[in-house]
Amino acid sequence: xxxxxxxxxxLPRNPDKLYEVSDPxxxxxxxxxxxxxxxxxxxxxxxxxxxxxxxTHERAILISVSQVPRYQQEESLNELEELAASCDVMVLDKxxxxxxxxxxxxxxxxxxxxxxxxxxxxxxxxxxxxDQDLSPSxxxxxxxxxxxxxxxxxxxxxxxxxxxxxxxxxxxxxxxxQLKYRLPHLTGKGTAMSRLMGGVGGRGPGEMKLEIDxxxxxxxxxxxxxELDKLAMARLQRKRRRLKMSLPILxxxxxxxxxxxxxxxxxxxxxxxxxxxMFATLDTASRRLRxxxxxxxxxxxxxxxxxxxxxxxxxxFKATLEELxxxxxFIHVVDISNPRFEEHMDSVRxxxxxxxLIEKPQLLVFNKCDKIxxxxxxxxxxxxxxxxxxxxxNSTFGPLxxxxxxxxxxxxxxx
Numbered sequence: 577x578x579x580x581x582x583x584x585x586x587l588p589r590n591p592d593k594l595y596e597v598s599d600p601x602x603x604x605x606x607x608x609x610x611x612x613x614x615x616x617x618x619x620x621x622x623x624x625x626x627x628x629x630x631x632t633h634e635r636a637i638l639i640s641v642s643q644v645p646r647y648q649q650e651e652s653l654n655e656l657e658e659l660a661a662s663c664d665v666m667v668l669d670k671x672x673x674x675x676x677x678x679x680x681x682x683x684x685x686x687x688x689x690x691x692x693x694x695x696x697x698x699x700x701x702x703x704x705x706x707d708q709d710l711s712p713s714x715x716x717x718x719x720x721x722x723x724x725x726x727x728x729x730x731x732x733x734x735x736x737x738x739x740x741x742x743x744x745x746x747x748x749x750x751x752x753x754q755l756k757y758r759l760p761h762l763t764g765k766g767t768a769m770s771r772l773m774g775g776v777g778g779r780g781p782g783e784m785k786l787e788i789d790x791x792x793x794x795x796x797x798x799x800x801x802x803e804l805d806k807l808a809m810a811r812l813q814r815k816r817r818r819l820k821m822s823l824p825i826l827x828x829x830x831x832x833x834x835x836x837x838x839x840x841x842x843x844x845x846x847x848x849x850x851x852x853x854m855f856a857t858l859d860t861a862s863r864r865l866r867x868x869x870x871x872x873x874x875x876x877x878x879x880x881x882x883x884x885x886x887x888x889x890x891x892x893f894k895a896t897l898e899e900l901x902x903x904x905x906f907i908h909v910v911d912i913s914n915p916r917f918e919e920h921m922d923s924v925r926x927x928x929x930x931x932x933l934i935e936k937p938q939l940l941v942f943n944k945c946d947k948i949x950x951x952x953x954x955x956x957x958x959x960x961x962x963x964x965x966x967x968x969x970n971s972t973f974g975p976l977x978x979x980x981x982x983x984x985x986x987x988x989x990x991x
Contacts, residue, residue, distance in 0.1 A: 581600065583598040633666045634665050636705050637696045637704055640653050642674065649707070651915075680714075682717050702725065706729065715761065734889060748803050752797060755800070756888040762790050825873070827876045828876065829906050829907070831910070861877045907938075907941055913948060941964075941965055
């Protein structure tokens with residue numbers, strides 16, 4: 577073993593000095609806690625980035641308060657971090673708080689809330705994001721303690737949908753969901769509602785002035801619901817035209833960011849928008865796919881599913897999801913490289929059950945199999961009776977195309 581330890585490290589941004597070289601220290605006298613030192617250095621650099629004038633992103637502390645095991649909270653916070661990234665939010669820290677009892681006023685005790693706020697301000701945060709949905713009274717109580725904006729998971733998902741909605745259907749559905757979410761929060765002049773507007777959590781077609789009253793919100797909801805009925809009639813007419821064509825319909829379903837749009841593009845050589853973010857695709861896209869002997873099918877990409885979808889959003893998009901009823905076969909795409917892929921499969925099944933579509937024929941397709949050891953992939957394919965693909969590699973589609981052909985044109989029994 578060498579007699580002396582020599583060390584050097586980068587410094588937080590400093591025009592006068594880029595790095596630090598430590599004085600040699602005897603190996604047997606070294607008392608440095610490397611993990612603590614590295615964590616401290618990373619925190620300094622992250623804090624400096626947070627305060628950078630060039631950074632226009634909101635900066636968040638993610639918080640989970642629950643009675644479930646800690647590992648489940650951590651997994652849920654990891655997904656919340658992905659959702660935050662889809663809103664271009666910089667996550668500064670994640671806080672897990674296991675609670676014997678949920679505080680009905682603050683979710684957690686007032687002392688812990690003040691501690692979180694002080695820590696958030698020290699890190700340069702602008703936003704507190706709770707993984708659990710906050711009641712209107714809880715939001716008001718927390719915002720009475722801090723000037724930071726406070727939102728929850730449902731509001732974050734609503735914001736993502738507002739960013740992604742491009743079609744007339746999508747914009748109406750998102751605005752309706754936002755207004756139904758905000759209506760219970762329109763009480764008094766409290767600061768809680770003012771911080772629902774603008775920035776993350778207050779984006780999109782549902783954004784209005786704080787002074788709007790509940791009656792105007794209800795009037796707008798009624799107007800949007802009537803508009804949604806008209807759009808439903810237009811969808812019905814499109815459905816009738818499709819039925820006249822007598823073409824089989826395949827619907828690609830799956831958890832958000834599983835690779836559904838990528839698969840649609842690869843199968844049909846189209847250019848549906850693709851991005852490595854949750855809910856990159858919100859509006860439904862349909863393409864034609866040709867099989868041998870000039871036999872065609874319609875293949876449709878749908879909005880991604882997610883666990884605990886906000887009820888208002890689920891209700892607003894139910895009309896769109898009901899188009900799944902027209903499908904002859906579901907292609908259920910699963911990102912097998914995701915450690916939580918089994919939970920994602922369960923979430924999809926739960927939503928299909930809620931929509932009374934669980935009995936619809938399905939092809940289970942495991943995507944991103946190139947990222948998993950071949951023997952593990954084979955075991956999982958056997959266990960779940962699934963097909964393996966890499967959505968960006970057409971050469972892997974043979975078994976899937978064969979299964980579609982036999983299911984649609986030969987009337988094969990479900991896999």
